């Protein structure tokens with residue numbers, strides 16, 4: 283059993299050095315990630331530099347969680363761009379644009395993927411006259427900015443979130459919106475980590491989050507090894523722990539927030555929100571502003587990823603858990619109606635209903 287997550291960021295820009303004890307010493311950058319599909323059994327780092335392997339890492343959830351996907355895409359497209367061997371802008375742009383389209387096709391729902399790729403593309407188009415070499419340097423800077431902004435945003439989200447709970451509270455969380463889903467602190471779990479540092483003792487209930495078990499494999503792991511009082515439950519036990527009075531708040535992340543405050547998050551989130559409403563428990567969604575999509579009026583306009591049937595019938599089990607050939611519906615996300623949400627917590631503050639006005643106010647001229 284691994285007893286600690288190493289003190290490194292979930293997503294990194296990496297250069298091999300002699301001290302890395304590897305043959306492949308290089309001045310050329312790599313995208314470094316923890317392979318989250320191997321957790322909690324094994325900690326293994328991946329060093330990626332090719333379009334298809336980075337796309338696959340995102341599709342297979344080796345790196346996952348909306349903010350981490352965005353940062354991985356930004357660093358990823360930079361390391362690929364660094365390897366484009368031409369000084370000719372048109373050729374460089376064509377290659378960059380093809381890569382961008384491939385990476386963008388990895389997953390459809392978390393807006394951070396597209397947001398980060400668009401920010402990187404803007405650097406290329408706005409600096410055409412500067413030349414390819416300068417553009418590569420600017421791409422590196424922008425990828426680093428996106429990474430640093432994520433760290434800062436999550437830290438602030440944690441501080442705002444901490445003001446919503448008190449020592450000893452029971453928190454239910456769904457999926458993993460922790461440090462493994464961002465560069466460092468997490469979003470929904472940032473207040474828990476921060477609170478732990480300050481000596482608070484929260485009791486966190488994490489549901490398994492079928493079918494890919496981000497709750498069991500990732501949240502339970504990262505909280506448990508951080509020394510947080512952690513209890514794992516199956517998804518269908520949420521009502522029981524709420525009814526028993528064990529839960530004082532629900533904390534979840536978000537993959538895309540519509541302009542009316544509808545929260546798109548991991549499948550099962552809306553069910554937890556409906557239960558919380560029934561039992562009168564506050565339900566909070568935590569996200570950086572990079573997850574807000576003001577172009578979408580409501581959550582109905584969000585594209586929901588549907589994934590392979592095998593994730594439901596076979597994955598994680600020694601034997602298939604369903605009859606071969608049975609029809610399977612496997613949406614990866616759902617939309618929680620804004621009326622079920624008590625507040626939305628961002629790095630710019632806590633937004634309470636009416637969300638459309640609150641979101642317009644915090645986004646202002648800086649969406």
Ligand code: MRU
Pocket residue numbers: 343346347348349392456457458459460463464468469470496534535536537547548549614
């Ligand atoms: O399919 P995943 O694991 O990428 O889904 C992740 C979630 O739904 C998280 O709750 C969300 O991305 C917020 S992460 C800070």
